[in-house]
Amino acid sequence: MSTPAKVAPASSSVGEGAPALLLAEFNAPSEVLHAAKALREAGYTHFDTHSPFPIHGMDEAMGLGDSKLGLIVFPIGLLGGTLAFTMIHWMNNIDYPIIIGGKPASVASLPSMIPVMFELTVLLSAFATVFGMLHLNKLPRHHHPIFNSDRFASFSNDKFFVSVEATDPKWSAEKTRNLLEAAHAHHIELVYDDEEGGEDLDEAPLGSPSTSPGKVHA
Amino acid sequence: MSAHLDSMAQPSADPSRWVLSGPWAGAWKVFALIGALGAAGAAFGYTVDSRRFAYAWLFSFMTCLAVALGCTFFVLIQRLTVAGWSVTVRRTAEFFSYGVLALVPLFVPVLMCAGQLWPSLEGRVGGPDVSGHGESHGSISLVTxxxxxxxxxxxxxxxxxxxxxxxxxxxxxxxxxxxxxxxxxxxxxxxxxxxxxxxxxxxxxxxxxxxxxxxxxxxxxxxxxxxxxTGYLNRNFFYGRAALYFAVWVLLAVRLFGYSVTQDTTKDPKLTVRAQGFAPGAMFLFALTLTFAAFDWIMALEPTWCSTIFGVYYFAGCVVSSLAVIILVTMALRTSGPLKGAVTPEHFHDLGKLMFGFMVFWAYIGFSQFMLIWYAALPEETSWYHNRWDYGPWAKVSVALLFGHFIVPFFWLISRNFKRNLSRLQLGAGLLLVMHVVDMYWFVMPNLALGSNDFAFHWLDAACFCAVGGVYGAFVFFRMTKNHLVPVGDPRLQRSLHFQNA
Known part of the structure; x- marks a missing residue:
């Protein structure tokens, strides 16, 4: 729902290109909730909302649906259990059969395998959860054009934003702006990407003023 | 968040809502009828086979006690965690927890038959009436x-x-x-x-x-x-402990119920604070009494066997069965009207999560006990599983428990969508409640005919179960007609009514 509270200084480069996204600013969570609902109803899919705290009902308003994470974690968890069983079975019963505590070197000793199966299930499930979450969130991502906006930093303080990506099939600079205006956005800006994907920050000479509005066209 | 803030400002809901009406208002009469018929059958059965009666009654008693204690635990946890989400379902748990009052007189038949169930209390060692079998206690040889x-x-x-x-x-x-x-x-x-x-x-x-x-x-x-x-398992100490357990459970149930019900009329938020202050100490008392009750009343049926985890095992069954009961009852009351609007799929989702988690906990504890005993293979420890695997139909019951109490409900309830689909959650809760009864049967009844293949289901088991369950249910549902089904005076009621899973 909200992106990390990382605030990049405004870019000073002046490259031109296609607009990356439209950023609308709101003052209240209910407004951004309604804007998200309006966008979803208009058929937009590539948009996001940014707020200092979770807003109840936003998942429904944005039409996000259920998380797909479970579909990733469940099979990988089962794989972990199977992997542990196969490993112990091969090592203790096939490759080097060994009798411990009078227990047969066969599947009949399943109870002794279950703790390892359990642990490996949990371990792989945890990995699948963390990395699956990162994948679904398209992370790690080092740069996003939204940080080119000066105003965006306040999303982690007291403002609420809706961003509509230019990649959205329904995207149109004019129509999308109208829609957001109708949703009572109190400030709308078109944000451009850097030509070189944000690397211009490194190329900027030391001490150069960073107060220019950059790629932001209000 | 804004919706949440708004809701806090709303005026308190109409207090005439959430009283027991509709088809469930007379439910206590049905339960009372079942209880009366069961009691008549059990009394007749007592004259026929007093030993069978003793075991059947103990099984029925432990089954219902588990629900009552599990509900006490649920209320304690909500108080300890200062939970807002659960306010609308907490009262149902309080009713069933309060039902422990009805279980006090229902324990009298157990005491009457204590000599049959725990002969060691009377200074006798062997299991009576099965002495025809070479090993009278049915265990494999204790001699290494x-x-x-x-x-x-x-x-x-x-x-x-x-x-x-x-x-x-x-x-x-x-x-x-x-x-x-x-x-x-x-x-x-x-x-x-x-x-x-x-x-x-x-x-x-x-x-x-x-x-x-x-x-x-x-x-x-x-x-x-x-x-x-003998220092522990003697009659006086045993009876003294039983009295102590009931004193503690009645105290907890009455106090927790009292805080909540008094608040219905006074609306005094200080009662919530007092209940929260009461919970930590109460939890200690609860944990100790439940553990030792499980030791005394189930584990001591085979007094030479012991398992230090047994109290936790019984506790896990308590929590799963009580959550199943809370889910089934709130769902029935929601469908028939009285709890409409008070309990939402969000609450059922959370109750389902808890039930799923404690079901896995039950399997974890059950397996922990099994694996240690299986691995060490000490004769005096293996008798528990020996008696439940090598004699009579018990192996089938053991397998049924493994599948019905863990494997099937695990895959049934693991999905978020299934927990939010009320009819599917209902099916899962129903299965777990039935399996809880089987679990208690599996705990108690093998001790009836240790070392013999003669075990078979007996009508007395059903009669005693109807008697105990009917009286307990009648008491709880009668109590429901006297108080609100939702803590209408709770300061967190509005938060619970509008609760949403993040």
């Missing part, structure tokens, strides 16, 4: 070869007890192998007396030493073990 060698049964002398002192240095109580040799043949009444070193001039023990050697050592260890336990 090494122990038998160290403690040879004295078969050639008929003298006094103390002549064996050097032969059995470990037997601090001076129990005699000679007496053990006589007892195995089927006189369960004498062994405990011997355990205290009472002199006994037995005449048996001459003759076929080889046949008797193992049994003698077997009984020796048994009487030694029991002698060590």
């Amino acid at each position: 070869p090494a122990y038998a060698q160290e403690h040879p049964p004295a078969t050639s002398q008929g003298g006094g007890t103390h002549g064996n002192a050097e032969a059995a240095p470990a037997s601090a109580h001076g129990s005699s192998p000679v007496e053990g040799a006589t007892n195995h043949a089927g006189d369960p009444g004498a062994a405990a007396g011997n355990a205290h070193g009472s002199p006994s001039l037995s005449s048996a023990g001459h003759g076929d030493a080889a046949t008797h050697a193992l049994h003698a050592s077997h009984e020796l260890i048994r009487s030694e073990t029991m002698a060590k336990k």
Whole structure:
């Protein structure tokens, strides 16, 4: 729902290109909730909302649906259990059969395998959860054009934003702006990407003023 | 968040809502009828087979007690965690927790039959009425070869007890192998007396030493073990503990119910604070009494066997069954009207999560107990599973528990969508409740015919279950007609009504 509270200084480069996204600013969570609902109803899919705290009902308003994470974690968890069983079975019963505590070197000793199966299930499930979450969130991502906006930093303080990506099939600079205006956005800006994907920050000479509005066209 | 803030400002809901009306208002009469019929059947059964009655009643009692204690635990947890989400379902748990009051008189038949269930309390060791079987307690031989060698049964002398002192240095109580040799043949009444070193001039023990050697050592260890336990497993202490458990449970149930119900009329938020202050100490009392009750009333049915995790095992069953009951009852009351609007799929989702989690916990604890016993393979420990796997139909029940109480509900309830789909959650809760009954049956009933394949279901089991369950249910549902079904005075009620899973 909200992106990390990382605030990049405004870019000073002046490259031109296609607009990356439209950023609308709101003052209240209910407004951004309604804007998200309006966008979803208009058929937009590539948009996001940014707020200092979770807003109840936003998942429904944005039409996000259920998380797909479970579909990733469940099979990988089962794989972990199977992997542990196969490993112990091969090592203790096939490759080097060994009798411990009078227990047969066969599947009949399943109870002794279950703790390892359990642990490996949990371990792989945890990995699948963390990395699956990162994948679904398209992370790690080092740069996003939204940080080119000066105003965006306040999303982690007291403002609420809706961003509509230019990649959205329904995207149109004019129509999308109208829609957001109708949703009572109190400030709308078109944000451009850097030509070189944000690397211009490194190329900027030391001490150069960073107060220019950059790629932001209000 | 804004919706949440707005809701806090809303005026309190109409207090005439959330009273028991509709088809469930007369439910207590149905339960009372079931209870009366069951009690009549049980009373008749008592005259037919008092021993069967004792076990059937204990099984029924422990099944219902688990629900009551699990609900007490649920309320305590909500108070401890200062939970807002659960306010609308907490009252249902409080009703079932309060039902422990009805279980106090229902424990009287258990006390009446205590001599049948726990003969060791009366100073008897063996399981009565099954003495026709060679090993009267039904366990596999308690004698390891090494122990038998160290403690040879004295078969050639008929003298006094103390002549064996050097032969059995470990037997601090001076129990005699000679007496053990006589007892195995089927006189369960004498062994405990011997355990205290009472002199006994037995005449048996001459003759076929080889046949008797193992049994003698077997009984020796048994009487030694029991002698060590007499400090705990004696009648006065046992009854005293039972009184203490009920005192604690009644105190917890009445106090927790009282805080909540009083608040319905006074709307005093201080009562919430007091309940929260009451919960931590209450939780300690609850954990200890539940653990020792499980030791006393189920584990002591086979007094030579012990498992330190057993209290937790019973506790896990308590929580799963009580959550299943809360889910089923709130769902029924929601469908029929009284709880409409108070309990939402969000609450059921969370109750389902808890039930799923504690079901896995039940399996985890059950497996922990099993694996340690299986791995060590100590004869005195394996008897629990030996009795539930190698005799009668118990292996099938054990497998049914594994699948019905864990594997099937695990895959059924693991999905978020299934927990939010009320009819599917209802099915899962229903299955777990049925399996809880099977679980308690599996706990108690194998002790009825230890070491024998003769076990079969008996109508008395059903009669006792109807009697206890009917009276308990009647008490709870009658109480529901007297109070609100939702804590209408709770300061967090609005938060719970508008609760949403993040």
